[in-house]
Amino acid sequence: MTNRMIEVNNLSKHFVLHNQGGVEIEVLNDVSLSVEAGECLVLHGPSGTGKSTLLRSLYANYLPQKGEIKVKHKDEWVDMVSAPPHQVLDVRQHTVGYVSQFLRVIPRVNTLDIVSEPLRRQGIDTETAKARAAELLERLNIPQHLWELAPSTFSGGEQQRVNIAHAFVTHYPVMLLDEPTASLDAANRQVVIDLMHEAMQRGTALVGIFHDAEVREAVGTHTYDIHANITRSMAV
Secondary structure (H helix, E strand, O other): OOOEEEEEEEEEEEEEEHHHOOEEEEEEEEEEEEEEOOOEEEEEOOOOOOHHHHHHHHOOOOOOOEEEEEEEEOOEEEEOOOOOHHHHHHHHHHOEEEEOOOOOOOOOOOHHHHHHHHHHHOOOOHHHHHHHHHHHHHHOOOOHHHOOOOHHHOOHHHHHHHHHHHHHOOOOOEEEEEOOOOOOOHHHHHHHHHHHHHHHHOOOEEEEEOOOHHHHHHHOOEEEEOOOOEEEEOOO
């Protein structure tokens, strides 16, 4: 009995370069894939083949011109291509987490508040949310004296770890990961690998871009070659 969490059918996306005479650049062409609970689908291919575009489309940051992206949300399928904005926001709040390559935060909001914010939005009381956030920050080796500071002045690696804590503080059923271990040393990379394994064991469906071969091999269960539009199993 399968437990499919993501289903992408015949997805196509192009960009129009209005400052270059309306030239159309095709990025995704007839992409179809699926991800089960507890799996990690690795998006593979050279730079410029549309991996990040596909990931952002799954999160509804980009609107494809064709196809559907179905996500299992509260036991119902939601098409992220056609869903109204309020439903997309509800999916993001409760079902789909996202780790981008860059930390985007409100200036002067401290690290503990940033990391605990997803839980508080779900109605978790502040004390419990901050306790969970503190646990993750400690595990990701963010010194406690930094927790009350805004992360805008942190190093790139520290900001990325705050970014990861912000996403993993909530046990989302689906996680999208765009180079989550970029800028991390070996010890912190292993912490993130462990967090991904734990999420998969809970039944979370992961979709990620991992240029680090060690990370790819550690967490990937399947790979989707976006250049060749081929899905194959990985040795695990």
